[in-house]
Amino acid sequence: MRPTTPLLLITVLQGLSGGITLAVAAFSFLLPPASDNVLRNALLLSFAIAVIGGISSFFHMHRPQAGKYILRRLQTSWLSREALTTGLYAMILGVVALGPLVLPINSWWYWVGGVFASLAALAAMFVTAMLYATIPAMRSWHSPLTVLSMMAVGLSSGGYVMLAILGLSHLTSSVHRLAIFMLLATIVVAGIKLLQWKLFRDARRSLNAATGTGMPRAPYRIIDTGTTRPPYQTQTQVWPDLPLSVRGGLETVAVLTLVLLPLGVIVATLGGTGVGLLTVLGAISFLIGTFVERWLFFGDATHSSKVWFVDQEKVGSRVATNRLSPALVRRFRNL
Amino acid sequence: MQLTIITDLNKCVGCKSCQVSCKEHNTAGAFGPVPDTNPYRDPDGMWWNRIVGMETGEYPNAGVLYLPKACMHCYDAPCVPVCPTGASYKRQDNGVVLVDYDSCIGCQLCMWACPYGVREFDEEHGVVKKCTMCVDRLEDESLPDYERQPACVQSCPTHARTFGDLDDPESKVSQLVAQRQGFGLLPELGARPAVHYLPRRPATVVIDEKDVLRVMEDRY
Numbered sequence: 001m002r003p004t005t006p007l008l009l010i011t012v013l014q015g016l017s018g019g020i021t022l023a024v025a026a027f028s029f030l031l032p033p034a035s036d037n038v039l040r041n042a043l044l045l046s047f048a049i050a051v052i053g054g055i056s057s058f059f060h061m062h063r064p065q066a067g068k069y070i071l072r073r074l075q076t077s078w079l080s081r082e083a084l085t086t087g088l089y090a091m092i093l094g095v096v097a098l099g100p101l102v103l104p105i106n107s108w109w110y111w112v113g114g115v116f117a118s119l120a121a122l123a124a125m126f127v128t129a130m131l132y133a134t135i136p137a138m139r140s141w142h143s144p145l146t147v148l149s150m151m152a153v154g155l156s157s158g159g160y161v162m163l164a165i166l167g168l169s170h171l172t173s174s175v176h177r178l179a180i181f182m183l184l185a186t187i188v189v190a191g192i193k194l195l196q197w198k199l200f201r202d203a204r205r206s207l208n209a210a211t212g213t214g215m216p217r218a219p220y221r222i223i224d225t226g227t228t229r230p231p232y233q234t235q236t237q238v239w240p241d242l243p244l245s246v247r248g249g250l251e252t253v254a255v256l257t258l259v260l261l262p263l264g265v266i267v268a269t270l271g272g273t274g275v276g277l278l279t280v281l282g283a284i285s286f287l288i289g290t291f292v293e294r295w296l297f298f299g300d301a302t303h304s305s306k307v308w309f310v311d312q313e314k315v316g317s318r319v320a321t322n323r324l325s326p327a328l329v330r331r332f333r334n335l
Numbered sequence: 336m337q338l339t340i341i342t343d344l345n346k347c348v349g350c351k352s353c354q355v356s357c358k359e360h361n362t363a364g365a366f367g368p369v370p371d372t373n374p375y376r377d378p379d380g381m382w383w384n385r386i387v388g389m390e391t392g393e394y395p396n397a398g399v400l401y402l403p404k405a406c407m408h409c410y411d412a413p414c415v416p417v418c419p420t421g422a423s424y425k426r427q428d429n430g431v432v433l434v435d436y437d438s439c440i441g442c443q444l445c446m447w448a449c450p451y452g453v454r455e456f457d458e459e460h461g462v463v464k465k466c467t468m469c470v471d472r473l474e475d476e477s478l479p480d481y482e483r484q485p486a487c488v489q490s491c492p493t494h495a496r497t498f499g500d501l502d503d504p505e506s507k508v509s510q511l512v513a514q515r516q517g518f519g520l521l522p523e524l525g526a527r528p529a530v531h532y533l534p535r536r537p538a539t540v541v542i543d544e545k546d547v548l549r550v551m552e553d554r555y
Contacts, residue, residue: 001447060442061440061441061442062440062441062442062456062458062461062462063439063440063441063460063461063462064440066420066422066437066438066439066440067440069419069420069421069422069438069440070419070420070440071419072419072421072438073416073418073419073420073421076415076416076417077416077417077418077419077444078417079417079418079419079442079444080419080420083419131444135413135417135447135448136413136450136524136525137413137447137448137449137450137524138447213389213400213402213520220389220390220391220400221389221390221391222387222388222389223388223389223390223399224349224386224387224388225385225387226351226354226387226388226404227379227382227385229379231379231381231382231385231455233372233379233380233458234380234381234455234456234457234458235446235452235454235455235456236443236446236456237443237446237447237449237452238452303447303452304450304451304452304521304524305449305450305451305452306452308385308387308402308404308451308452309452
């Protein structure tokens with residue numbers, strides 16, 4: 001489908017914010033009280049990211065004036081639920097993050113508030129992922145891997161940003177604790193992404209013109225999509241197949257920035273190399289990788305209606321071109 | 336009641352009169368317009384009914400198949416439950432799936448959910464539009480009876496399309512589906528489309544050995 005900037009921002013920033021919030025909740029137990037400033041700054045950053053994601057979601061609505069009806073279908077629509085859970089998350093996070101600015105706060109605020117905000121974040125991320133995973137027509141997304149992937153990548157991106165915050169604060173012992181966890185998380189992310197890309201390939205191959213008719217007498221070759229070219233302008237769920245070089249190139253960039261470079265940073269950090277700038281590099285790399293994999297998630301997705309729209313494999317018609325295969329010529333000569 | 340359109344693929348000649356008449360009626364109809372945003376540069380605007388042309392089979396038994404494809408008005412329309420505002424809905428009285436433009440936020444989730452790719456996004460108005468089964472014609476009591484049917488059905492020169500109530504076992508559409516193995520597209524996705532197609536009956540290929548040899552001699 002056609003990837004759009006609001007969708008990329010909503011999904012990536014929601015995961016990033018949720019990951020930071022979860023890391024704050026986890027580290028509020030482990031960090032000494034003197035680090036309240038670090039937790040406060042992390043929560044403020046998480047809230048700012050969530051707000052930017054929320055604002056970008058308005059740009060995904062082409063008629064925001066009808067947005068007041070968005071909670072009407074909570075019983076059936078994952079998008080309704082997403083609006084509710086993400087809104088609740090932003091509100092809880094707002095209270096938890098902005099509270100220390102106006103109230104005298106003790107350390108307990110961070111872990112109690114952090115836990116509440118984390119639960120809300122996990123719910124919002126799960127609902128957002130389910131929105132994509134529960135569309136049977138999107139053959140590439142209709143899988144539990146979609147939920148696993150979005151949650152793993154989102155939480156890991158937040159983890160890497162938290163690692164950078166801790167690194168810049170020179171909290172070496174905390175950096176080491178988180179780095180070990182991020183090492184495992186990155187390996188999990190790599191595994192899930194590889195499985196998901198395989199699923200995308202399988203989905204792409206499983207759809208062709210023959211599956212679109214439900215009739216025998218295959219093979220079928222699309223010769224006319226109804227208009228002079230596929231309706232990419234009015235139907236955003238279909239999108240031209242990515243050229244092999246583009247897909248391969250982006251997947252390589254994703255592997256490099258989402259897995260290899262962050263793993264290198266983790267190993268160097270655990271080895272005792274200076275943690276400050278290195279962890280920032282790791283966070284930037286993972287974020288770039290997150291955007292690339294999310295672009296691929298949208299841009300490389302296969303919709304069931306592709307069978308009638310998207311360019312088919314270029315197998316020329318032997319009837320139209322008079323180009324008979326030598327085997328056929330031999331077959332007819334022997335009749 | 337479940338209104339539907341049955342298309343006989345033996346009769347469809349791919350003339351696209353249904354495609355054009357759909358656009359003509361609905362551009363001026365109650366649920367229109369069906370816009371061409373940039374008609375002089377981009378002739379491929381919005382169409383609620385598209386005739387897909389396919390080449391079938393292998394030479395020498397090749398043929399051409401035309402598949403008119405519009406909203407299937409599914410029994411379990413997947414576009415309806417995903418809509419967050421309730422803008423997409425299925426009418427209880429006649430089974431037609433419609434979009435309430437006033438409630439539509441233009442999120443396009445219904446377009447992703449529709450297995451058939453028959454919903455179209457109108458960037459100008461920010462809403463998703465689709466085939467309405469010409470419900471404005473069906474319910475317009477000022478029209479004579481013969482015009483109270485979808486524009487695509489009325490305009491078909493070969494009478495390939497038949498309109499009626501699929502839930503009525505006595506209706507012509509029900510009998511056509513039952514007697515001629517009418518089928519819906521992509522049944523594996525579970526939408527239970529109301530729109531059905533009547534499969535093509537294999538035509539006898541009258542090519543004998545002499546014909547083949549003559550053509551082969553001429554060309555090779």
